[in-house]
Amino acid sequence: MSMKLAVFNTHSYDKAFFEQANNGFGLDISFFEPRLTVETVKLAEKYPAVCAFVNDVVDREVIEQLAKGDTKLIALRSAGYNNVDLAAAKQYDINVANVPAYSPESVAEYTVGMMLTLNRKIHRAYNRVKESNFALNGFIGFDFHNRTVGVIGTGRIGTAVVKIMHGMGCRVLAYDPVQNEACLELGVNYVGLPELLAESDVITLHCPMTEDNYHIIDEKAVKAMKDGVMLLNTSRGGLIDTDAVIAGLKSGKISNLGLDVYENEKPLLYDDHSNELLLDDVLGRLLTFPNVLITGHQGFFTEDALSAIASTTLYNVKCFYENKTSGNEL
DSSP: OOOEEEEOSOOHHHHHHHHHHHTTTOOEEEEOOSOOSTTTGGGGTTOSEEEEOTTSOBOHHHHHHHHHTTOOEEEESSSOOTTBOHHHHHHTTOEEEOOOOSOHHHHHHHHHHHHHHHHHTHHHHHHHHHTTOOOOTTOOOOOOTTOEEEEEOOSHHHHHHHHHHHHTTOEEEEEOSSOOHHHHHTTOEEOOHHHHHHHOSEEEEOOOOOTTTTTSBOHHHHHHSOTTEEEEEOSOGGGBOHHHHHHHHHHTSEEEEEESOOTTOTTTTTSOOTTSOOOOHHHHHHTTOTTEEEOOSOTTOSHHHHHHHHHHHHHHHHHHHTTOOOSOBO
């Protein structure tokens, strides 16, 4: 039997890494450029396995249509699965598998890169020098050494961030219901969220998007932060109440904001919208702040991570066809 897989939301780099990884799996892969939505789900008809990404729509309506088309596996090429209605998938007897770990260092290193860029105004300096302006006014930063960094979520990515910040001589606080032994061995102090917010010079989010974590950074949390805090989110956009953070920027409570994710990013991600009007007023407002750095959900985007994602995704699919457990089922 042909092991068919429909890959949605395909870009040239996705296809290249999947084709390379498939040399070891021998799947029959069809690549589709459109995102998986209720309008495009018909493309998946007669494919027992489909592959979706973080900005695909895998809600109840889509899952109902997938079931009608004989799909039995949704293989996510991501760790996050908040875009999938797992209850509906279970109801329609569709398996869901993800890539729980690919390269935590890719996101961790990107996060620290955003910290350094914001602190030392590297992005602004680059543009200034291009105009032959070598003035330094407005570019004063601070030493991370001896500063307090608060890490919310100490899974694989959060722990990788902890290791880097520890190496830079930072005092690290962490908030997570489950304490990570690797972090404890580095001297990380696990504290309650209020204490982390009050004491941290830098706060970085690395927790999953769940009902409990939705808007974990809200108006109350912003008010509890130390004045002049740097805030970063490279996890999921819904962790932050954007309006509350904008108020924090305006008041000066938040001195720098780095976002690789945004709550309403789905319609924008991974496509060129440069010839379109920006209709998102909240995002437009964020882009006016000189102390805000926003990128397009690219923290994972390294050769190492893309290779690991493709291999694990295809492994999940191969196990499905061979009636084996991959260990990545949700």
